[in-house]
Amino acid sequence: MAILWVFTTTCSFLATLAIMMIWLFPSTSDFTATNPFWNGLGDFLDNESIIPMTSWESLPKSSSDTAILIIPYREPSQTYLAALRRHFDNGGTIILADDYGYGNMILKSLDLPHRFSESQLVDPLVNAGNKMFPLVTHIDPSPLTKGVSVLALNYGSAILTNKNSGLITLASSSPFSFLDSDTDGFRDPIEPQNLHPVVAYGESNPGHLVLISDPSIFINGMIEIHDNSQFISNLITAFSVNNSLFLDTSLLPLTTLDRSKNEFEAIRTAFGQVEIFIPVVLILITVWTYPIWRKKGTRH
Numbered sequence: 001m002a003i004l005w006v007f008t009t010t011c012s013f014l015a016t017l018a019i020m021m022i023w024l025f026p027s028t029s030d031f032t033a034t035n036p037f038w039n040g041l042g043d044f045l046d047n048e049s050i051i052p053m054t055s056w057e058s059l060p061k062s063s064s065d066t067a068i069l070i071i072p073y074r075e076p077s078q079t080y081l082a083a084l085r086r087h088f089d090n091g092g093t094i095i096l097a098d099d100y101g102y103g104n105m106i107l108k109s110l111d112l113p114h115r116f117s118e119s120q121l122v123d124p125l126v127n128a129g130n131k132m133f134p135l136v137t138h139i140d141p142s143p144l145t146k147g148v149s150v151l152a153l154n155y156g157s158a159i160l161t162n163k164n165s166g167l168i169t170l171a172s173s174s175p176f177s178f179l180d181s182d183t184d185g186f187r188d189p190i191e192p193q194n195l196h197p198v199v200a201y202g203e204s205n206p207g208h209l210v211l212i213s214d215p216s217i218f219i220n221g222m223i224e225i226h227d228n229s230q231f232i233s234n235l236i237t238a239f240s241v242n243n244s245l246f247l248d249t250s251l252l253p254l255t256t257l258d259r260s261k262n263e264f265e266a267i268r269t270a271f272g273q274v275e276i277f278i279p280v281v282l283i284l285i286t287v288w289t290y291p292i293w294r295k296k297g298t299r300h
Contacts (some may be wrong), residue, residue: 040219044218059087067245072105076102091208092208097212099155104299117158121213126173135150135223136150136173140169144234144235149226151198152226158196158210159196168201169199179196244282
């Protein structure tokens with residue numbers, strides 16, 4: 001019985017320790033709201049004008065008063081696409097920031113001709129010390145680019161469009177850049193150097209659309225580089241009512257750690273406060289092991 005008690009107590013202690021580690025250790029996922037590291041959105045969400053969107057029901061009733069930033073790294077459901085289509089058709093604003101995610105699936109569902117190239121934008125000359133980090137220096141005047149001279153990208157892509165699409169290019173890469181379709185890092189004859197759109201704006205009666213071909217400008221490690229923060233500030237000013245912009249978190253990437261944290265968050269919410277949650281876990285463990293250590297204490 002003593003061996004069983006020791007085993008049970010040890011397992012309970014390890015389980016509690018695991019819970020505490022999961023609870024306290026921050027997420028390391030790309031674009032995660034709770035990630036304080038270089039690849040997270042912690043600094044972006046420190047801006048009180050950015051509101052995480054947890055469900056469509058959490059949005060204002062009027063779509064025309066609502067701008068949603070979407071970073072589509074998880075495949076959207078048909079229910080999601082239908083809700084997004086209603087938002088857009090009712091005059092809502094969609095800011096779609098993507099490189100190799102599901103942005104094209106969203107654009108197709110909106111019956112829009114524009115696409116993300118899904119090939120990496122490489123610039124061997126105009127870059128931030130690495131050809132995979134292009135600097136965007138061709139900036140056209142607009143409310144979104146006010147005060148912006150240079151945008152810094154991080155393994156970004158480009159926007160594919162044409163002059164008759166109704167999409168207005170606001171920022172383009174340098175004429176030395178190319179789309180590396182075969183991912184070898186070098187320019188081949190079928191990969192001509194050219195200016196490539198990376199930020200564009202369009203209207204679709206009555207919805208508004210902003211396309212950004214690299215969501216990395218929003219992460220902690222990139223937000224303060226060159227004029228990225230000014231561009232983000234312009235987005236908030238131009239498309240938000242009451243100086244607020246919604247960030248859709250439902251399509252951001254999730255790791256096992258993130259899912260575990262979400263589950264514990266649901267439990268914590270049920271108890272109301274973290275100060276209550278932790279003692280409750282300890283009490284439950286004590287209750288689970290009480291019959292064993294009680295028997296041990298009464299045996300003589």
